[in-house]
Amino acid sequence: MSYPEKARRVIQLEIEELQRLHARIDETFAQAIERLLSTVRQKGKVIVCGVGKSGSIGHKLAATLNSTGATTVLLNVGDALHGDLGVVDPGDLAVMLSYSGETSELLDLLPHLKRFGIPIIAITGGAQSTLAKNADVVLDVHVTQEACPLNLAPTSSTTTMLVLCDALAMALLEARGFQSEDFARLHPGGSLGRALLTRVSDVMRSGDQLAVIQPETAVREALQAMTRARSGAAIVANSDGGLAGVFTHGDFVRAFQKNNAIADLPVREFMTPRPVSIQADRLAAEVLATLEKNRVDDIVVVDESGKPVGMVDTQDLTRLRLV
Structure with missing residues (x-):
């Protein structure tokens, strides 16, 4: 044997x-x-x-x-x-x-x-x-x-x-x-403790690090906004601030492969509607579970009303030693 x-x-x-x-x-x-x-x-x-x-x-x-x-x-x-x-x-x-x-x-x-x-x-x-x-x-x-x-x-x-x-x-x-909050209280050290004690709002991108565009924004301008924010994705928001979708480098590549003349077309034709999102007050540990479940690289962060307020990139979690 x-x-x-x-x-x-x-x-x-x-x-x-x-x-x-x-x-x-x-x-x-x-x-x-x-x-x-x-x-x-x-x-x-x-x-x-x-x-x-x-x-x-x-x-x-x-x-x-x-x-x-x-x-x-x-x-x-x-x-x-x-x-x-x-x-x-x-x-x-x-x-x-x-x-x-x-x-x-x-x-x-x-x-x-x-x-x-x-x-x-x-x-x-x-x-x-x-x-x-x-x-x-x-x-x-x-x-x-x-x-x-x-x-x-x-x-x-x-x-x-x-x-x-x-x-x-x-x-x-x-x-x-x-509950997970109780577990966090007893495990303050290491990556597990950081993930359980840290809120999404603590790790999300916001301000100049966040690219926010509208559905009518041209693909060319969307890419420029993402470059300025050094982000691989942009939040697409309606005029009232509500979440319309997300436009990623992956969306651009897939669209470009079908039509290389898309630079001046609106992103609404290529964005991902109803993107994966999470509320800002949730634990960062839930981001890890959401990423694994949905197999995405970026998660839109929303407030209680569902309006986008930030974004979490998987690279940020690595930098913050949460994974």
Whole structure:
């Protein structure tokens, strides 16, 4: 078997286990979300515990929950019995991850968490394990086969656990009504933070950098206006200031290829009517999504009344390090 074939075999095995997980999702998952939602709404913390590979998955779950506004603490199981239990308060909730459900370190911690009276969600492949029997909600991540050719190294099981944790975090996010503005508040750094915190009005071209013409403007004059603005497109506005369309270098090239005597013809014959537009008060992140969806290089910016006030060029986003 070739190396690519081996890779496809591993991926296929993990896909099949994820399909089994998909089929197992039921009301138990809903119970877990309700418990998490109640904890977050009451300003409690989510305490995540795991050992080994499950601990690594728990680290990712804690990071995802924190990044989406659900206060989460990753409790080191070894340190928990030597003072770190001080982070646990009544009103918190514990998520304990162990594929076997018999990890001794976690079982040693169980009675102490029970003493706080906090609910426990177990993510385990051992539905009849000690951990499962002591949990309030059990989420089953059992797999029939690891993707390891020896059926030993945690592969399918860790993938299944990771995907279930992502499903928990995203379902909780939606249940809480978490919005892009909330995400921006928690991610101020890097290109993602800039895109989420920046408004369209902050990045759009306006003033001398914006070419605005009328439908009757000749193509020759439209090109001159675009050259002065150093822009690859011009907004076409009606006499009342309303948006009529957009005229781009691409429109010019396509028209010129059909008729090289177009310089004195009005741009209304070649412009793109009803161009892609976005309101000035929207987040710059929405510009990125709009560009990708519509596969255009320029987006007209409009005010609340729909009148054009600027334009965003993909080159501007690169210059501002938003992409």
